[in-house]
Amino acid sequence: MSTFFLFLLLFIFTISNPPPSFAEQTLSFSVSNSPWTPQSNLTLLSPNSHFAAGFRPLPSSPNLFNFSIWFRSTSAPNVVWSTNPPLGPSATLSITSTGALHLSNSSSGQNLLPGNTSAARNTTQLKLRNDGNLFYGAWDSFAFPTDTVLPNQSMEGNITLVSKNGKFRFTNSTKLVFNLTEQYQDLTDAFKNLDFDGKMTQANGKSFIVSDFGLNRSRRLTLDNDGNLRIYSFDPSIADWTVVWQSGYELCQVHGTCGPNAICVSDGTSSSYDCVCPPGFQPAPGAIEDQGCQRKIPLSKNTKFLKLDYVNFTGGSNQTNWPATNFSICESRCLRRANCEGFMFKYDGKGYCVLQLDRLLYGYWSPGTETAMFLRVDGAEKDQTNFTGMTELLETTCPVQISLPLPPQESNATTRNIIIICTLFAAELISGVLFFWAFIKKYIKYRDMARTLGLEFLPAGGPKRFSYAELKAATKDFSNLIGKGGFGDVYKGELTDQRVVAVKCLKHVAGGDAEFWAEVTIIARMHHLNLVRLWGFCAEKGQRILVYEYVPNGSLDKYLFQPGRVLSTDQDSENVAPVADAEKPILDWGIRYRIALGVARSIAYLHEECLEWVLHCDIKPENILLGDDFCPKISDFGLAKLKKKEDMVSISRMQGTRGYMAPEWVKMDPITPKADVYSFGMVLLELVSGVRNNEIQGSMIESEDWYFPRWAFDKVFKEMNVEDILDRRIMHCYDSRAHFDTVNRMVKTAMWCLQDRPEMRPSMGKVAKMLEGTVDITEPKKPTIFFLTDD
Numbered sequence: 001m002s003t004f005f006l007f008l009l010l011f012i013f014t015i016s017n018p019p020p021s022f023a024e025q026t027l028s029f030s031v032s033n034s035p036w037t038p039q040s041n042l043t044l045l046s047p048n049s050h051f052a053a054g055f056r057p058l059p060s061s062p063n064l065f066n067f068s069i070w071f072r073s074t075s076a077p078n079v080v081w082s083t084n085p086p087l088g089p090s091a092t093l094s095i096t097s098t099g100a101l102h103l104s105n106s107s108s109g110q111n112l113l114p115g116n117t118s119a120a121r122n123t124t125q126l127k128l129r130n131d132g133n134l135f136y137g138a139w140d141s142f143a144f145p146t147d148t149v150l151p152n153q154s155m156e157g158n159i160t161l162v163s164k165n166g167k168f169r170f171t172n173s174t175k176l177v178f179n180l181t182e183q184y185q186d187l188t189d190a191f192k193n194l195d196f197d198g199k200m201t202q203a204n205g206k207s208f209i210v211s212d213f214g215l216n217r218s219r220r221l222t223l224d225n226d227g228n229l230r231i232y233s234f235d236p237s238i239a240d241w242t243v244v245w246q247s248g249y250e251l252c253q254v255h256g257t258c259g260p261n262a263i264c265v266s267d268g269t270s271s272s273y274d275c276v277c278p279p280g281f282q283p284a285p286g287a288i289e290d291q292g293c294q295r296k297i298p299l300s301k302n303t304k305f306l307k308l309d310y311v312n313f314t315g316g317s318n319q320t321n322w323p324a325t326n327f328s329i330c331e332s333r334c335l336r337r338a339n340c341e342g343f344m345f346k347y348d349g350k351g352y353c354v355l356q357l358d359r360l361l362y363g364y365w366s367p368g369t370e371t372a373m374f375l376r377v378d379g380a381e382k383d384q385t386n387f388t389g390m391t392e393l394l395e396t397t398c399p400v401q402i403s404l405p406l407p408p409q410e411s412n413a414t415t416r417n418i419i420i421i422c423t424l425f426a427a428e429l430i431s432g433v434l435f436f437w438a439f440i441k442k443y444i445k446y447r448d449m450a451r452t453l454g455l456e457f458l459p460a461g462g463p464k465r466f467s468y469a470e471l472k473a474a475t476k477d478f479s480n481l482i483g484k485g486g487f488g489d490v491y492k493g494e495l496t497d498q499r500v501v502a503v504k505c506l507k508h509v510a511g512g513d514a515e516f517w518a519e520v521t522i523i524a525r526m527h528h529l530n531l532v533r534l535w536g537f538c539a540e541k542g543q544r545i546l547v548y549e550y551v552p553n554g555s556l557d558k559y560l561f562q563p564g565r566v567l568s569t570d571q572d573s574e575n576v577a578p579v580a581d582a583e584k585p586i587l588d589w590g591i592r593y594r595i596a597l598g599v600a601r602s603i604a605y606l607h608e609e610c611l612e613w614v615l616h617c618d619i620k621p622e623n624i625l626l627g628d629d630f631c632p633k634i635s636d637f638g639l640a641k642l643k644k645k646e647d648m649v650s651i652s653r654m655q656g657t658r659g660y661m662a663p664e665w666v667k668m669d670p671i672t673p674k675a676d677v678y679s680f681g682m683v684l685l686e687l688v689s690g691v692r693n694n695e696i697q698g699s700m701i702e703s704e705d706w707y708f709p710r711w712a713f714d715k716v717f718k719e720m721n722v723e724d725i726l727d728r729r730i731m732h733c734y735d736s737r738a739h740f741d742t743v744n745r746m747v748k749t750a751m752w753c754l755q756d757r758p759e760m761r762p763s764m765g766k767v768a769k770m771l772e773g774t775v776d777i778t779e780p781k782k783p784t785i786f787f788l789t790d791d
């Protein structure tokens with residue numbers, strides 16, 4: 001039996017390997033073997049047999065060859081160095097009479113090897129070192145990389161990598177460029193050397209490590225055909241290369257992803273994008289990635305503009321920023337030029353007005369973009385714009401629909417205020433998520449600016465200002481304490497108009513009354529069905545009090561984690577009886593799903609609707625309140641910004657709650673909206689399992705490095721046993737046919753949210769869609785966490 005398998009294995013091995021495997025193998029090439037031709041059937045091996053070099057036929061045509069170096073010990077695509085373009089059958093590699101190593105397409109052709117290959121003729125040998133470096137005398141292949149750099153290959157001294165398709169370059173060991181000059185990313189600190197453990201040393205004493213640092217693996221740094229620089233690691237357990245680091249993840253920000261005039265639209269995940277044509281344009285003949293789009297109707301004398309929300313065309317030296325105080329000045333500047341293809345305008349009063357002359361290149365759509373693009377089309381064009389803000393795309397239930405409107409009429413001060421405030425804060429977020437407090441100072445500046453523009457009156461329906469006495473009466477002298485939170489104690493009260501309220505007395509709040517008022521006005525403007533409404537505030541005698549709508553059913557944790565519950569990992573212990581709770585009903589699947597969806601939508605609203613400016617930073621079941629009909633409502637949003645400066649400095653790295661904090665809080669990495677996505681993923685798993693992520697007991701899972709998401713992943717995707725992680729209290733009403741789809745979607749979405757690397761996690765808008773089932777969910781990767789080694 002085993003002999004048979006051995007034979008089978010040998011057989012498979014033999015047929016699956018390319019012709020060079022028949023070839024004679026050698027450790028060196030010298031005058032005595034010269035010349036070397038594709039017909040010599042010769043392969044040069046490194047002493048450790050990890051690398052090989054020689055002529056390799058192209059898969060597409062057996063009569064064309066590359067002279068290449070490749071990983072011999074890995075089974076997946078693996079060429080690390082290659083001559084370009086391919087060679088014909090009469091190519092030769094020889095040592096000339098003067099001792100130079102000479103590669104040519106025919107015996108008399110010019111040398112295709114770069115650099116000076118001269119050496120002593122009789123004594124020099126061509127050899128392949130253990131690290132994959134091919135060397136001959138003073139010449140070595142490491143000095144002339146193609147699209148790949150190997151560990152131990154120095155990148156100092158200005159190396160250039162070119163992607164296989166020739167579109168992208170990594171130059172000077174720092175810059176990523178398209179079409180030789182169009183830079184789209186600067187890695188700031190030049191790369192110097194990748195070591196065998198997976199640590200990249202950079203200039204200025206910087207360095208980073210790959211995600212499987214330390215493991216003894218084959219690795220390579222490659223500039224891929226999509227313009228991203230990635231480090232790959234060969235994972236023997238799946239016999240394939242996996243990405244362990246990459247330079248960027250927004251493919252839409254890579255110049256050249258889509259052709260001229262086209263707009264790149266990404267759904268917030270790292271790997272997918274679409275190139276679409278703007279209204280008034282249609283795909284040009286050929287691939288839209290290369291050829292882009294062309295106008296349906298050429299511009300005549302009579303032209304008009306179509307507004308594309310959140311679209312930025314980033315290409316071209318011919319973008320000119322001409323400060324223009326208002327929209328019509330900017331518009332008329334564009335109209336005056338025959339070669340103006342459109343303009344971008346920002347409503348922040350700073351006069352951002354960018355004309356696009358001659359061409360429209362590298363366009364992308366992203367809710368993080370603060371401007372609208374006004375695209376010039378012919379007057380006869382009938383296409384309507386379909387780039388209209390997140391609101392329509394997300395279809396959230398949101399009473400206030402904010403998108404970038406056309407310039408308001410003079411009388412319409414209210415809308416204008418909303419726009420200005422929103423854009424200002426989006427700008428703030430982008431300039432530094434971590435430094436919330438600097439923002440308070442700036443707000444004053446913006447407010448003064450707004451005042452000079454005659455905009456000091458904020459829209460109607462803002463929060464009411466209460467006096468301390470009013471609130472003291474409403475809460476019967478703060479007697480009915482209903483909660484204690486990180487931001488302060490919460491009391492129940494009743495206003496004179498019979499509205500029941502929750503009154504939150506804040507601790508450690510920065511700034512004077514005016515600043516507090518300004519902040520609260522912003523928070524009060526966030527309206528969403530799934531956000532707790534802020535009705536008013538009090539800023540008096542050093543008191544900082546917020547008045548919220550009262551949400552009757554309390555917070556989610558009270559329902560989800562009832563005492564005495566044990567989730568057993570033991571298959572046989574079916575004796576865990578459902579614990580009846582006299583006070584709290586047990587939430588059924590339908591309600592849990594609705595809670596998940598509502599929470600996802602409201603966080604997406606915070607992240608994306610108001611142009612991405614509010615991070616929650618503390619999503620957990622305690623902050624999810626349940627209203628009538630168990631409609632979930634998030635509380636405490638926007639409060640992270642109110643903290644005192646000194647508090648922020650000391651605790652800024654420790655926002656949030658253990659168990660829900662994304663790894664980047666601990667790793668000191670920048671905090672982005674993806675930190676909230678992680679916390680939400682944890683809540684989602686808890687909704688499914690009914691247990692706290694750090695409180696599961698059971699014989700098998702007491703070890704230090706137990707990690708809930710990893711355990712859940714193994715149960716669901718390895719053991720294929722979804723039922724193992726479901727809340728036992730409602731197992732009896734779990735009907736696998738009716739509920740499998742919902743539960744499966746919740747678990748898969750949670751796994752995507754819980755990825756260690758923020759860029760692997762979907763955006764909150766995408767999460768909401770995944771839960772809705774309006775997008776397909778691909779198989780998630782197993783969540784690991786950096787300080788726990790995986791298997």
Ligand SMILES: *[C@@H]1O[C@H](CO)[C@@H](O)[C@H](O)[C@H]1NC(C)=O
Pocket residue numbers: 019022039040041
């Ligand atoms: C190289 O291998 C090919 C096919 O395997 C064979 O036809 C050819 O004769 C071999 N050439 C030499 C020089 O051995």
Ligand SMILES: *[C@@H]1O[C@H](CO)[C@@H](O)[C@H](O)[C@H]1NC(C)=O
Pocket residue numbers: 056057058059065066068079082083084085086164
């Ligand atoms: C050989 O070179 C061509 C052209 O440069 C390239 O497209 C191809 O990927 C190379 N093949 C291998 C096996 O390296």
Ligand SMILES: *[C@@H]1O[C@H](CO)[C@@H](O)[C@H](O)[C@H]1NC(C)=O
Pocket residue numbers: 084085086087088089105112
């Ligand atoms: C070598 O010759 C082949 C045809 O025999 C041709 O296809 C190929 O492009 C040539 N390569 C170079 C580098 O000139």
Ligand SMILES: *[C@@H]1O[C@H](CO)[C@@H](O)[C@H](O)[C@H]1NC(C)=O
Pocket residue numbers: 116117118119138
């Ligand atoms: C190439 O290198 C050899 C020594 O390795 C040196 O003698 C020769 O001058 C060099 N040729 C050029 C063109 O630099």
Ligand SMILES: *[C@@H]1O[C@H](CO)[C@@H](O)[C@H](O)[C@H]1NC(C)=O
Pocket residue numbers: 122
């Ligand atoms: C190299 O070898 C050839 C013949 O094998 C010999 O004639 C020549 O003198 C040698 N050259 C040197 C520099 O040793």
Ligand SMILES: *[C@@H]1O[C@H](CO)[C@@H](O)[C@H](O)[C@H]1NC(C)=O
Pocket residue numbers: 129130131132152
């Ligand atoms: C790494 O590079 C150094 C210097 O180029 C060389 O001496 C050493 O042998 C290389 N290591 C391996 C494993 O090839």
Ligand SMILES: *[C@@H]1O[C@H](CO)[C@@H](O)[C@H](O)[C@H]1NC(C)=O
Pocket residue numbers: 158160171172
């Ligand atoms: C680095 O290489 C680029 C292109 O190859 C060249 O333009 C530049 O001058 C080089 N810089 C240095 C410092 O050698």
Ligand SMILES: *[C@@H]1O[C@H](CO)[C@@H](O)[C@H](O)[C@H]1NC(C)=O
Pocket residue numbers: 171172175
């Ligand atoms: C590479 O760096 C050198 C100096 O460090 C600079 O002169 C050159 O312009 C850079 N090349 C590119 C393509 O950025």
Ligand SMILES: *[C@@H]1O[C@H](CO)[C@@H](O)[C@H](O)[C@H]1NC(C)=O
Pocket residue numbers: 179
């Ligand atoms: C590359 O740049 C040149 C001139 O700078 C331009 O003519 C050409 O169209 C560009 N190619 C692409 C693919 O954008």
Ligand SMILES: *[C@@H]1O[C@H](CO)[C@@H](O)[C@H](O)[C@H]1NC(C)=O
Pocket residue numbers: 265276277279386387
């Ligand atoms: C706008 O319409 C075009 C063509 O009708 C389509 O390809 C594109 O996907 C649409 N864009 C959006 C954002 O829906």
Ligand SMILES: *[C@@H]1O[C@H](CO)[C@@H](O)[C@H](O)[C@H]1NC(C)=O
Pocket residue numbers: 316317318339357358359
């Ligand atoms: C920029 O515009 C000028 C005149 O409008 C034109 O001559 C030039 O070719 C443009 N440059 C590019 C890179 O498009």
Ligand SMILES: *[C@@H]1O[C@H](CO)[C@@H](O)[C@H](O)[C@H]1NC(C)=O
Pocket residue numbers: 312313314368369370371
């Ligand atoms: C548009 O993109 C360019 C290049 O990435 C960037 O510098 C600019 O700030 C962006 N504009 C807006 C309004 O986001």
